[in-house]
Amino acid sequence: MAILQLTQDYFVEFDDEDIPTANKHKWFAKFGGTGGQPYAARSETYYVDGKRKVRTIRLHRQIMNCPQGMEVDHIDGNTMNCRKANLAVKTKAANLENRLKNPAEFDQQKITEGIV
Numbered sequence: 001m002a003i004l005q006l007t008q009d010y011f012v013e014f015d016d017e018d019i020p021t022a023n024k025h026k027w028f029a030k031f032g033g034t035g036g037q038p039y040a041a042r043s044e045t046y047y048v049d050g051k052r053k054v055r056t057i058r059l060h061r062q063i064m065n066c067p068q069g070m071e072v073d074h075i076d077g078n079t080m081n082c083r084k085a086n087l088a089v090k091t092k093a094a095n096l097e098n099r100l101k102n103p104a105e106f107d108q109q110k111i112t113e114g115i116v
Helices: 016-023 059-064 092-101 108-112
Strands: 002-005 011-014 028-032 037-048 051-058 071-074 087-090
Touching (some): 016 059, 051 059, 059 071, 059 087
Antiparallel strands (some): 002 011, 037 051
16 A cells, blocks of 8 residues: 655555556645545646646546546545545446445545545
């Protein structure tokens, strides 16, 4: 297991095999999703018709090579746990169903476990 320090005193856990992918970029803590959880994210600049655009890419989506239109579920509810055994690519409906089935797993306690 690898641990990467993010901004705002957060850290994210992921598998050793994903170290090369993670080390290619500078990652930061970005808040969003249901409940405003922190996620490991990076910014990517691209151009459309000569105009500069910036998009946010989340580590869990990159690790799972998640296709557009699908979501990555953090099975244990901890968004700072990006180990592949804790991630599953799902439809939006299936991801929401998991949150509703296990609401106790998606509380603030799980989120604060990702704080240093």
